[in-house]
Amino acid sequence: MALVLPRLYVGWFPLLRGVVVVCTSVGFGLVASMVRSAVWPVPPGAAADAWVAGSIAYLVAGAVAALLAAAAYELRVSSFAWNTPELARRVRREISLGGVVVFLVGAVAGVAIHGALTGESWFLAIAAALGFTIGLVNSLCRLMWARFGGTLGMVLAVLPLFFMPEIARLTASSGFLWCMFAASAVLVAADRLGRVLERRGDAPDPSEDGGFSAQFGLAKMRTRRAPRDGADGFDRVRSSNGDWVRALLHEHYGVVGGGLVGSAIRLGLATVIVTLFVRGFFRALSELHVFDATTGAAPTPETTHFTAVQAGLSTFSIEWILQPLPARNEELIAVNLVAVIISIVVWNNLVASTAFRYPISRRRLAWIGWLKTQMEEAAAFVGVLAGFVALGFVAARHSGGDGWASVLPFVTATVSVFMLLPVLRWLRLRLVDARRPTQKLDPATEMLDPRILAAYALSVSVIVVGAFLLTDWWEEGTRHLRAGTAGMRHVWMPLLVLVPTGLLRWFWLVELRKYYRRSDLA
Amino acid sequence: MTHDDRDRIVLSAEHLSKSFDGRAALEGVTFSVPRGRVVGLVGRNGSGKTTLVRCLQGLAAPTAGRATVFGVDGLALDEAELARIGVVQQENRFVSWMSGRAHLDFVRTFFPRWDAARERRLVDAFELDLRQRIGTLSPGAVQKLAIVTAVCHHPEALLLDEPAASLDPPSREALFTTLFDLLREDEPAILISSHQLDDIERSVDWILCLEKGRVVRDEALDSLQERYARWRVLPAPERAGAGAGLRAESFAAPWIRSKFVEPDGALLVVEDAEGERESFEARHGVTVDSQPLRLAEMFKVWTSGGAR
Numbered sequence: 001m002a003l004v005l006p007r008l009y010v011g012w013f014p015l016l017r018g019v020v021v022v023c024t025s026v027g028f029g030l031v032a033s034m035v036r037s038a039v040w041p042v043p044p045g046a047a048a049d050a051w052v053a054g055s056i057a058y059l060v061a062g063a064v065a066a067l068l069a070a071a072a073y074e075l076r077v078s079s080f081a082w083n084t085p086e087l088a089r090r091v092r093r094e095i096s097l098g099g100v101v102v103f104l105v106g107a108v109a110g111v112a113i114h115g116a117l118t119g120e121s122w123f124l125a126i127a128a129a130l131g132f133t134i135g136l137v138n139s140l141c142r143l144m145w146a147r148f149g150g151t152l153g154m155v156l157a158v159l160p161l162f163f164m165p166e167i168a169r170l171t172a173s174s175g176f177l178w179c180m181f182a183a184s185a186v187l188v189a190a191d192r193l194g195r196v197l198e199r200r201g202d203a204p205d206p207s208e209d210g211g212f213s214a215q216f217g218l219a220k221m222r223t224r225r226a227p228r229d230g231a232d233g234f235d236r237v238r239s240s241n242g243d244w245v246r247a248l249l250h251e252h253y254g255v256v257g258g259g260l261v262g263s264a265i266r267l268g269l270a271t272v273i274v275t276l277f278v279r280g281f282f283r284a285l286s287e288l289h290v291f292d293a294t295t296g297a298a299p300t301p302e303t304t305h306f307t308a309v310q311a312g313l314s315t316f317s318i319e320w321i322l323q324p325l326p327a328r329n330e331e332l333i334a335v336n337l338v339a340v341i342i343s344i345v346v347w348n349n350l351v352a353s354t355a356f357r358y359p360i361s362r363r364r365l366a367w368i369g370w371l372k373t374q375m376e377e378a379a380a381f382v383g384v385l386a387g388f389v390a391l392g393f394v395a396a397r398h399s400g401g402d403g404w405a406s407v408l409p410f411v412t413a414t415v416s417v418f419m420l421l422p423v424l425r426w427l428r429l430r431l432v433d434a435r436r437p438t439q440k441l442d443p444a445t446e447m448l449d450p451r452i453l454a455a456y457a458l459s460v461s462v463i464v465v466g467a468f469l470l471t472d473w474w475e476e477g478t479r480h481l482r483a484g485t486a487g488m489r490h491v492w493m494p495l496l497v498l499v500p501t502g503l504l505r506w507f508w509l510v511e512l513r514k515y516y517r518r519s520d521l522a
Numbered sequence: 523m524t525h526d527d528r529d530r531i532v533l534s535a536e537h538l539s540k541s542f543d544g545r546a547a548l549e550g551v552t553f554s555v556p557r558g559r560v561v562g563l564v565g566r567n568g569s570g571k572t573t574l575v576r577c578l579q580g581l582a583a584p585t586a587g588r589a590t591v592f593g594v595d596g597l598a599l600d601e602a603e604l605a606r607i608g609v610v611q612q613e614n615r616f617v618s619w620m621s622g623r624a625h626l627d628f629v630r631t632f633f634p635r636w637d638a639a640r641e642r643r644l645v646d647a648f649e650l651d652l653r654q655r656i657g658t659l660s661p662g663a664v665q666k667l668a669i670v671t672a673v674c675h676h677p678e679a680l681l682l683d684e685p686a687a688s689l690d691p692p693s694r695e696a697l698f699t700t701l702f703d704l705l706r707e708d709e710p711a712i713l714i715s716s717h718q719l720d721d722i723e724r725s726v727d728w729i730l731c732l733e734k735g736r737v738v739r740d741e742a743l744d745s746l747q748e749r750y751a752r753w754r755v756l757p758a759p760e761r762a763g764a765g766a767g768l769r770a771e772s773f774a775a776p777w778i779r780s781k782f783v784e785p786d787g788a789l790l791v792v793e794d795a796e797g798e799r800e801s802f803e804a805r806h807g808v809t810v811d812s813q814p815l816r817l818a819e820m821f822k823v824w825t826s827g828g829a830r
Contacts, residue, residue, distance in 0.1 A: 007628060013619040079614045080671050082581065084632045085605035 004087065005094045008071035016454065018067055025063040028154070029055055032161030042165050050123065050168035053113065055161050057124045058131035061102040062157065065135025068098050072193060092194020095136070099186035102128045107179075119175030123168050126175070129182030130160055130167070136189040244358055244368045249375065260375065264383030271338070272387040275410060338384065338413040338467070366516035370509045373425060381418045388414065412474060416467040419501050422508035423466065424459050429515055431455035470500075530556040532679045532711035533578055537587035539735075540573050547573040549735040550587070555711040555728070557678070560701065562722035562743070563715035564817075565732035566825050571715040572612055574732070575683045578713070579609060591679055605633065608677030608710075610685045614668035618657030622650060622667055626674075633675035641674045647696040662688040669697060673704060680704070682714040686721055694718070698725045723817040731824050738824045743817070750779075750815040750823075753790040753799075755808045773806065779823045791815060791823055 042048045072091050075081045106128030110121035171178040253259040388410045534554035540547045548570045555561050565571050576582040577589040580596035589596045630636040648666040665688045686694045731739035777795040
């Protein structure tokens with residue numbers, strides 16, 4: 001009898017989804033290792049090796065569970081599934097089978113590593129069972145292993161990775177008992193997901209509850225963020241462009257959580273926190289010569305061992321993080337980091353800029369949409385820049401004035417990225433929004449649509465490469481200007497920033513007008 | 523209901539009630555559908571039609587009473603019974619990246635009685651392009667695919683919730699032709715919920731009308747058409763000549779369900795009034811032209827919408 005769930009991965013579309021799940025799993029591994037290294041370093045040796053092996057087993061099992069659950073979910077929301085004979089039972093059986101397989105592979109790998117069936121050899125099977133169970137539970141709890149922005153689901157997935165060395169220590173004694181416990185958890189989670197598929201009694205009706213979004217808690221999230229009736233306090237007939245922009249911003253951001261300003265503040269804070277961790281991590285790699293920070297040369301063989309990296313990370317401290325990295329490497333990190341963070345925010349916000357319908361002309365819609373994007377960019381720019389300035393201030397206090405140097409590349413990168421943001425918006429407009437004007441906008445579905453993710457990856461890559469080249473060009477230009485007169489420098493530098501910024505924004509306005517003039521609207 | 527009918531009951535509800543957060547969607551609904559009967563489920567928006575269909579499928583748990591299919595409580599339907607049911611939901615959702623062909627190939631492997639010839643016939647009748655991805659199909663095409671999915675395994679009970687809502691007239695025609703073919707071949711019990719009352723009137727033999735969660739009519743369409751009539755009331759020729767006006771406000775009787783007064787006469791919707799006609803004409807000095815009443819007009823009477 002043919003398996004059901006693998007048939008839902010035939011074709012390039014679901015296979016791309018598989019790539020997304022794998023990338024997310026790798027991301028979980030990176031986040032967990034960075035955070036753990038920063039706050040509670042693992043000493044090199046057996047504990048670190050167990051951490052790595054356990055994490056790999058956990059992530060592979062979690063990814064398998066996420067893939068199975070995603071396929072099962074597609075069936076669950078299909079209207080034909082409930083009365084298709086054997087479907088729910090076969091799906092349940094296949095999910096259980098998947099759990100058993102990853103568990104057994106973990107057990108065999110454990111025995112292969114340790115050479116005998118000991119308490120420690122069961123650890124990999126336990127880690128795999130844990131990963132599989134959490135991968136399934138994430139799907140059951142209306143969250144998803146492979147969904148961006150599902151904070152609770154992410155925490156649930158990352159926590160066991162964080163505590164993997166402790167889990168290894170805990171399960172070293174009575175390994176077999178823990179193993180049985182973990183195997184039972186796999187079977188219970190698989191059975192539970194299978195039963196949810198049966199949709200008995202008060203099953204949500206996809207047509208009534210908003211389908212995918214509501215299933216995954218997204219509708220609730222949007223409702224929470226949405227403004228209350230009359231909360232914008234507007235009490236006259238809207239007429240000016242400012243009125244409509246205000247309406248649009250209100251509709252999108254609302255007043256909960258500080259609206260647009262609150263969103264910019266949160267972006268600034270997030271940027272600072274992520275920068276600290278990323279700088280620390282890359283600094284450790286640089287210190288250990290995993291790559292040569294000054295020349296980008298290939299690593300030396302003796303420095304690439306993982307435990308050596310761990311040793312370096314264990315010296316993590318705030319002063320150490322804030323010390324300047326060699327300039328070339330710092331620029332690379334800065335551009336990548338800033339570009340990706342800001343791109344995610346802008347990408348997700350763009351939907352509302354091209355999908356709104358007010359009772360005004362198309363030309364005016366384009367103008368208002370453009371104004372809204374400018375306000376968003378300005379707010380985000382100020383938020384991120386304020387974060388870096390604050391970081392620079394802290395760095396300056398710690399290192400007696402030189403700390404500014406460690407955040408300066410980030411400021412340059414921020415300016416470069418903001419210059420290029422209209423390109424990101426334009427790519428999204430062309431690659432995504434213009435291609436599906438009449439489809440319902442569902443951010444949750446969008447996050448699982450591999451074609452949109454591919455368009456996103458392409459757009460972000462363009463921005464990252466573009467921002468890097470721009471920063472490089474900037475550096476080069478500055479070097480030449482240093483040789484020139486001060487007067488020239490004062491004229492040239494603002495031009496270097498303002499002219500491309502203005503031109504790209506004008507280009508975005510032209511494109512938006514073109515879009516609104518000729519395209520089908522949502 | 524005859525004894526024979528009772529033995530052939532496929533769909534039924536007994537004192538079925540369902541509430542959502544204290545708000546009653548269904549209240550004491552009782553009805554039954556034997557094999558080979560086509561029941562039109564009608565009612566205004568929010569009257570409980572979809573909830574009733576979901577209770578029958580076992581997708582919604584009754585607050586009180588029970589809904590059964592093949593004599594089995596909806597919540598207890600097992601796989602063998604579910605496989606004998608065909609359903610078209612109001613909003614159908616499929617795996618969006620699959621083509622129509624891939625979808626049908628996927629579904630057919632679960633049904634031993636899948637009828638490939640019927641599938642081909644319906645796909646042709648609906649002019650469905652099975653090469654297209656489901657996510658790119660129009661709502662009407664998705665509805666057609668849902669109908670094909672629901673009927674090709676020879677279901678013995680067919681639950682259709684607004685199946686024609688997104689269909690164009692030729693496709694609606696094809697749908698109702700399909701239903702008649704099904705009746706001829708399999709004799710399933712069919713419950714079809716719709717606001718397209720003209721379509722319902724053409725294709726069903728029984729009407730179940732819900733109003734605010736209660737059954738207000740559960741009767742054969744033939745019987746309803748016999749019992750209800752529209753009377754066009756005009757002054758008798760001898761009185762018209764005398765210049766006496768029509769005193770429509772005096773037309774009052776329990777069998778008059780609604781009245782509409784016009785300058786030169788009145789329109790009455792009457793129920794079980796065939797025996798009253800002569801005495802009415804004599805009492806009020808009028809002539810009555812009796813015409814059959816359309817289902818849409820009956821519907822207005824049952825659902826307090828007034829009638830003209």
